Amino acid sequence: MVDENIEKVSIPSLRRLPLYYHYMKILKKRKVDYVSSTKIAEKMNLTPIQVRKDLSITGVKGRARVGFNIKDALEKIEEFMGWKDKKDGILVGCGDLGSALLGYNNFKNYGFEIVAGFDVDEKITGTEIHGKRIFPIDRMENLCKRLHIKVGIICVPSKSAQKVAERMIDSGIEAIWNFAPAALEIPNDIALHQEDMAASLTILFKKHRKNR
Amino acid sequence: MVDENIEKVSIPSLRRLPLYYHYMKILKKRKVDYVSSTKIAEKMNLTPIQVRKDLSITGVKGRARVGFNIKDALEKIEEFMGWKDKKDGILVGCGDLGSALLGYNNFKNYGFEIVAGFDVDEKITGTEIHGKRIFPIDRMENLCKRLHIKVGIICVPSKSAQKVAERMIDSGIEAIWNFAPAALEIPNDIALHQEDMAASLTILFKKHRKNR
DNA sequence: TAGATTGTTAATCGATTAACAATC
DNA sequence: TAGATTGTTAATCGATTAACAATC
Known part of the structure; x- marks a missing residue:
């Protein structure tokens, strides 16, 4: 499943994911727990759909009406991007x-x-x-x-x-x-x-x- | 004409054009006058069609059976990329x-x-x-x-x-x-x-x- | 509950590739 | 001339956007 996705991810998505990551890092420092795709999209002049699509390749699951758990999302992005492999x-x-x-x-x-x-x-x-x-x-x-x-x-x-x-x-x-x-x-x-x-x-x- | 194209060029094309440019610079140093899209494409693992499409946005014209005049192409790329504007x-x-x-x-x-x-x-x-x-x-x-x-x-x-x-x-x-x-x-x-x-x-x- | 938000499927848009006539 | 190469139009492919049911 993850391995299939590795092949499917587009270069533009790989360029956007770090931006979501940087932003969520800041939110985490401010003790924020959840963030919606709408909020992220607003900050970087993208559409919420695109943000959700990008995040979905990492395997992170959001919660309707609540958004994405920031701790989870950071974890999943790190994993997907291969930042955990030394x-x-x-x-x-x-x-x-x-x-x-x-x-x-x-x-x-x-x-x-x-x-x-x-x-x-x-x-x-x-x-x-x-x-x-x-x-x-x-x-x-x-x-x-x-x-x-x-x-x-x-x-x-x-x-x-x-x-x-x-x-x-x-x-x-x-x-x-x-x-x-x-x-x-x-x-x-x-x-x-x-x-x-x-x-x-x-x-x-x-x-x-x-x-x- | 040029101004229309500015709006139409894709980011991937903007990333490829400098590569053609670097390569043609080297050829120019070696006193080579013409290069074909086939040759360029071979060097960078692209298709000749893509190279021609990319080059065409800069306005440079090639010659059938001969290819692109390197001096012209370098000039046109510089112009199109805005490298001549200080x-x-x-x-x-x-x-x-x-x-x-x-x-x-x-x-x-x-x-x-x-x-x-x-x-x-x-x-x-x-x-x-x-x-x-x-x-x-x-x-x-x-x-x-x-x-x-x-x-x-x-x-x-x-x-x-x-x-x-x-x-x-x-x-x-x-x-x-x-x-x-x-x-x-x-x-x-x-x-x-x-x-x-x-x-x-x-x-x-x-x-x-x-x-x- | 009402309504905001996710996640998925379908539609659209744009970039790449293919086909081929024109050219040298 | 024959054939390699360009440049353009059409077809394909892939990414983005839209629509909407599911969910909390």
Whole structure:
């Protein structure tokens, strides 16, 4: 049942669920116990039907006239999103953005931890950034295989991104989160999520233009 | 014609266009002049039809049997995406992530520039980060109004995000790029783009799980 | 009870894919 | 010329929205 749903969930739903989650977290802190789809929808300019549909994939059940139990809903969202499964990852490219991600404390709330950083710059290899050790890139394969690490984050300049991706794949990485503005060419069985500042900026600008 | 299309373009298309762009940039560097939709589609596991449909919204015309002129296509994408229009923005919350964004050089390729940072921490106000001056948050309204700044980036902790958003709106900001994991409640006429690490991570994990 | 809210089934809307004539 | 590729129109697919019975 749950496994069937995993296949069926749409990307837009996966983007909305965290918003409901953040909002319900705040309500929980305010000691609120229940919230209706109407209330949630109002806050984020969506329809109540959409909120109910999204929440229903997580398996949470609401109560007519009352709404959703916030504690339950938070639990179910965490479970469905896979935030309860612990996952380790490594990060390559410890420049400004890479360093920021190494220190991003919120990852642990989503079951994710970056266990090490890699870089080519000998000035930073051997040091620690935000408590994470930084290794030369030659050590990646050994470390990833030894610790069975499957998630890799790319924060290198675009022109090195493809090479780093290939090296990650050789190291046994199965899921790549790419922050470099580069179209990676990788096999079909490797999961790729592209974080694209260009796309984000453009979506923001287009929405802005539409409003005027 | 162009203005009609602006309304019609889908978010998924806006996310794909930068990928074609990055890829064509590389080809251009390699002195390649033309590329077919088939070739592009192959590289990113899409269909050629989808690539042609996406490209057609930008107004670029291909040539049968030859494909798309890369120089033309890059030009048209830049134009359509609004990367040629110069836009200034400010950033609030100069912690790790905020600092990284202040130093993110790629923004200028998309016509965007962060002109100043704001923070509550007196240890950093008055200093510069990556060449950008950091001001106390009280100065935001005056500066934004004076320089007609319409774009604001939020990099503060979640619990302050709502307050910062409201302050931005008071300062005349019309488009908010929110990196805090918080569901902002803002008027309908303010553009909002939520950058959600939780959503990104989850999409990556789900793709990964599906592959196995 | 009355009425607000859920959850599900059906209808609509929009994006992707297929088909194919036009073109180089 | 033959055949690869574009661009457009039509068909399909999937996500959103509407309708409404069930429920508390």
